[in-house]
Amino acid sequence: xxxxxxxxxxxxxxxxxxxxxxxxxxxxxxxxxxxxxxxxxxxxxxxxxxxxxxxxxxxxxxxxxxxxxxxxxxxxxxxxxxxxxxxxxxxxxxxxxxxxxxxxxxxxxxxxxxxxxxxxxxxxxxxxxxxxxxxxxxxxxxxxxxxxxxxxxxxxxxxxxxxxxxxxxxxxxxxxxxxxxxxxxxxxxxxxxxxxxxxxxxxxxxxxxxxxxxxxxxxxxxxxxxxxxxxxxxxxxxxxxxxxxxxxxxxxxxxxxxxxxxxxxxxxxxxxxxxxxxxxxxxxxxxxxxxxxxxxxxxxxxxxxxxxxx
Numbered sequence: 001x002x003x004x005x006x007x008x009x010x011x012x013x014x015x016x017x018x019x020x021x022x023x024x025x026x027x028x029x030x031x032x033x034x035x036x037x038x039x040x041x042x043x044x045x046x047x048x049x050x051x052x053x054x055x056x057x058x059x060x061x062x063x064x065x066x067x068x069x070x071x072x073x074x075x076x077x078x079x080x081x082x083x084x085x086x087x088x089x090x091x092x093x094x095x096x097x098x099x100x101x102x103x104x105x106x107x108x109x110x111x112x113x114x115x116x117x118x119x120x121x122x123x124x125x126x127x128x129x130x131x132x133x134x135x136x137x138x139x140x141x142x143x144x145x146x147x148x149x150x151x152x153x154x155x156x157x158x159x160x161x162x163x164x165x166x167x168x169x170x171x172x173x174x175x176x177x178x179x180x181x182x183x184x185x186x187x188x189x190x191x192x193x194x195x196x197x198x199x200x201x202x203x204x205x206x207x208x209x210x211x212x213x214x215x216x217x218x219x220x221x222x223x224x225x226x227x228x229x230x231x232x233x234x235x236x237x238x239x240x241x242x243x244x245x246x247x248x249x250x251x252x253x254x255x256x257x258x259x260x261x262x263x264x265x266x267x268x269x270x271x272x273x274x275x276x277x278x279x280x281x282x283x284x285x286x287x288x289x290x291x292x293x294x295x296x297x298x299x300x301x302x303x304x305x306x307x308x309x310x
Contacts, residue, residue, distance in 0.1 A: 003186065004185050006101060008100075009024070009192070010284070011289065012268075014203045016289050018032075019293070024297060028301070030100045031092055032062060032063070033088055034064060034067045035102060035104075035108045036067075037105040040066060040076050042068045042072060047215055050068075052067075066081070072227045079120050082119060104270050106270060107273070109277075113189075113277070121172075121177065124167050131163055136158075143156075143166050153168075154169070188285070188307050189282065222239075237262055285300075
């Protein structure tokens with residue numbers, strides 16, 4: 001068997017990733033590691049779709065990791081995720097358990113596959129405040145002023161990414177970055193996709209369920225516990241729009257309509273990111289999420305055996 005296998009289940013929101021990951025982990029002697037940037041926070045349950053009841057397979061609980069590990073309002077970023085992921089990954093592999101990484105935060109998943117050392121470079125708020133944030137040409141001029149070796153990996157596709165590239169180049173001009181030693185990983189990546197119509201139908205159904213389960217009350221409770229409206233808006237989607245509703249900036253019908261549209265747009269961006277990962281050389285084995293669950297699971301198990309048990 002290959003050393004350090006990692007099964008990855010990715011896909012846009014409402015594609016059925018969790019149920020699939022749980023069933024595969026249960027049958028392949030594994031445990032689930034969440035790759036969701038918001039499920040790390042306690043008390044943010046309904047809006048993030050934790051669905052902890054899904055971590056049961058045929059009556060038996062399936063262990064999960066990197067869920068409910070931070071207080072709402074705390075900072076968490078790609079490098080925090082990488083540190084936490086590798087800690088869990090090492091523990092599971094030492095126990096001869098299969099790590100099953102599951103989620104829709106493409107940046108987190110890609111960071112593991114790339115193991116890019118630059119994610120450890122901290123944000124320099126003072127530098128950012130001095131930059132012409134919305135002027136792409138001015139940012140590009142500032143970036144090209146650094147030696148090529150400090151900006152070789154720069155992404156010029158947006159002003160936001162150029163700001164980060166300047167931040168990285170500036171840090172490297174003053175510090176020596178020593179890459180952290182990480183275990184080599186052998187991934188098998190499964191992507192769930194389907195028709196846009198089915199995805200929209202699932203998003204709408206799930207959104208209605210979340211309102212019925214108390215999404216608005218969850219956000220109201222977070223604010224009462226001291227999480228600022230600004231931070232909740234920063235978390236985006238459900239938390240952004242419900243907070244605006246509670247601040248009386250939206251009517252209830254506006255909240256539901258705007259949130260539904262925003263989640264649809266978010267799912268589209270997720271798929272765009274996954275396609276970008278493929279352009280970067282990441283091999284994703286795509287499956288239709290509408291396929292009968294047992295058939296889907298068996299097909300993926302066969303892929304797993306072919307790759308890791310030869």
